Amino acid sequence: MQQKTNGIILQNTKYQDKRNILKIYTLQHGVQSYIVNIGHSKKSKIKSAHVIGLNQIEFIEQIKKTRSIQLISDIHVSYIYQNLFSNPIKNTIAIFLNEVLLKALKEQTENAELYQFVSKSLIVFDNQNYEASNFHLHFLVELSKHLGFYPNNNYNEKNCLFDIQDGIFTAQIPTHLYYADSELSFHLSKLLTDKSNFTCNAKTRAELLNLLLMLYRLHVPNFGEIKSIQVLKEILA
Secondary structure, three states, X not given: OEEEEEEEEEEEEEXXXXXXXXXXXXXXXXXXXXXXXXXXXXXXXXXXXXXXXXXXXXXXXXXXXXXXXXXXXXXXXXXXXXXXXXXXXXXXXXXHHHHHHHHHOXXXXXXXXXXXXXXXXXXXXXXXXXXXXXXXXXXXHHHHHHHOOOOEOOOOOOOOEEEOOOOEEEOOOOOOOOEEOHHHHXXXXXXXXXXXXXXXXXXXXXXXXXXXXXXXXXXXXXOOXXXXXXXXXXXXX
16 A cells, blocks of 8 residues: 655665665654665655655655565655755754654654644754754753653742752752752753743853753653764854
8 A cells, every 4th residue: 555654754774785774753653664765866766865864755655564664665855954954053953853853752653743843843943044053952842842741940039940850940959860950940941931032151051951861861761862962062162
């Protein structure tokens, strides 16, 4: 059976000489893996340029219940990024976001709201002409909302410490080690409150990133470490 599907490429792995395995976050049925034949001639339906990470695509999947991994017979790039890959800062952030999505998106079921969030966020980022260095922080915060562990912004003069494990601001130092000090907690509250005008220096940006990634490690099973974080911190320093 053939059917047209929408997706965002998360991973492209070499499988055989002209065959790759793609992990794709699809609109219709969540995260799925597919085998594709990559061609190099002008007549090839699927070329290397089609299967770049974060590409937003429409594709024809060949569904056969006896196969554990389905086949793709045709790919069309549904949105062509203007500078996401050519702008050094945006490209570094994109590589980081790609790695986060690969680790955080696990469900093999339809979630149209989450899919649209990821798709539209990448398009907005691609078209963003103003300062882009905090985009990944906003993205992580908003993604956590869709994944079910968005921080409770109950910050005030009393509740001035952020408990990363419980996702709330508290007045007491938690009995565990996963919390932020008062200064970093203040900046997190500003990030949660003032999404459009939030600014910070490189040091605070790096500390907020560490905090948010710890939030993900505590709430997403097997999230682990992000390999691209060091390059991201260096280019945003």
